[in-house]
Amino acid sequence: YGDLDIYSARISGYLRNNLNSKKPVIVIGHKHPYLITSFVACSRSGRAYVPVDSGFPTARIKDIIEAVEPELIIITDNSICKDSLLLKNSAIQSIDIADIEKIISKEGFKDDESTWVNGEDDYYIIFTSGSTGRPKGVRLTSNCLDNFIDWAVTLRKDVRLDDEKHRIYINQAPYSFDLSVFDLYTSLFTGGTIGAITKDMQSDSEELYGFLKRMNPNIWISTPSFSEIALMADIFNQELMPNIEEFIFCGETLTNKTAGKLINRFPKAIVVNTFGPTESTVAVTGIIIDEDIIEKYNPLPIGIPKQGTYIYIMDEDRNILNDGEKGEIVIVGDTVSSGYWNNEEKTREAFDSMTVDGIKYRLYHTRDKGYYKDGFLFYCGRLDLQIKLHGYRIEIEDIESNLLN
Numbered sequence: 001y002g003d004l005d006i007y008s009a010r011i012s013g014y015l016r017n018n019l020n021s022k023k024p025v026i027v028i029g030h031k032h033p034y035l036i037t038s039f040v041a042c043s044r045s046g047r048a049y050v051p052v053d054s055g056f057p058t059a060r061i062k063d064i065i066e067a068v069e070p071e072l073i074i075i076t077d078n079s080i081c082k083d084s085l086l087l088k089n090s091a092i093q094s095i096d097i098a099d100i101e102k103i104i105s106k107e108g109f110k111d112d113e114s115t116w117v118n119g120e121d122d123y124y125i126i127f128t129s130g131s132t133g134r135p136k137g138v139r140l141t142s143n144c145l146d147n148f149i150d151w152a153v154t155l156r157k158d159v160r161l162d163d164e165k166h167r168i169y170i171n172q173a174p175y176s177f178d179l180s181v182f183d184l185y186t187s188l189f190t191g192g193t194i195g196a197i198t199k200d201m202q203s204d205s206e207e208l209y210g211f212l213k214r215m216n217p218n219i220w221i222s223t224p225s226f227s228e229i230a231l232m233a234d235i236f237n238q239e240l241m242p243n244i245e246e247f248i249f250c251g252e253t254l255t256n257k258t259a260g261k262l263i264n265r266f267p268k269a270i271v272v273n274t275f276g277p278t279e280s281t282v283a284v285t286g287i288i289i290d291e292d293i294i295e296k297y298n299p300l301p302i303g304i305p306k307q308g309t310y311i312y313i314m315d316e317d318r319n320i321l322n323d324g325e326k327g328e329i330v331i332v333g334d335t336v337s338s339g340y341w342n343n344e345e346k347t348r349e350a351f352d353s354m355t356v357d358g359i360k361y362r363l364y365h366t367r368d369k370g371y372y373k374d375g376f377l378f379y380c381g382r383l384d385l386q387i388k389l390h391g392y393r394i395e396i397e398d399i400e401s402n403l404l405n
């Protein structure tokens, strides 16, 4: 944490001294510590960051660069060839690991709290699949992130914010996927440790289980698909991770079978199902899944809305439906995105506002289908052609449009 503080302050000083605009900074890499350091540096310099995993296809990275038109790209992966991103003849500057090392070794760059990102400034912009074949940049403000963290840290069995226990978090999602915001920021906020699982580890079971044993984590945050892969080997049990307290899931359906297996293999841990789109800062509902819930409901509930969020089920004419009736899940609240980057048309289609108890909130049409029962929200598929593949969101029209091109 000491290094993170000093290094991010120095990089933020570099950004303040070398950039003319407050344009978002694209940060490319895969789980490198400088990736996180760069995120913090951007925020300290008053700039939003756009996380891009280096595993993305080059064409996708170029689409994002084209959409953002950044002044600077930070590359924290030496396998990325700058020239392949067409930086050569453009005005876009870039810095890599060697440059970062020079910057962080120099004293003299001073942090200035008055420049930090805050309030309704964009904190990060995450690009997701777009039906036109071009990725959509979802803008999340500093307020959105604050409101999300306030809730996310309470998703524990024994919540005590003054609890000074040091916790180790398992990060599975790449930082370009909003699920990673869950582990990254709850961990940073509570002074925890992040054990980031790399792409290589995910395809080498021996390395993966060895890493989990060495990390001995307390909190696990992943897509359900990833835990299903981990569950394939019998050694994935309480003995491998004796300190595990909690499994938190988001991003796709958690099945009764997977939740049941986890409770069986990890009798000391709790399993939490959460739901939410990138457009409303990671997750907006949560519920602890125990044996009673597994027995009573199939599919499992996705929970109850977090504080500051109101969720309605609406029909095609945007009338609010009653309990038990199926319709679109509409999110109203303090973590809803301020819209898509440079894309007014898509923003107008999906976003609106609503006043609840005298407070005006942003509103997002998820195109998810759901219903309320017994006070819980349930998810039952999509109203459009979006799918999830290994936890990643893809609009089928995105593929179609690229094939046609």
Ligand code: AMP
Residues within 6 Å of the ligand: 128, 178, 179, 249, 250, 251, 252, 253, 254, 273, 274, 275, 276, 277, 278, 279, 282, 302, 366, 368, 379, 382, 392, 393
């Ligand atoms: P993303 O923006 O990548 O996080 O994807 C958001 C979408 O993932 C939602 O709109 C849902 O379709 C799906 N999703 C998220 N959480 C859950 C969940 N707990 N159960 C089922 N689907 C989910």
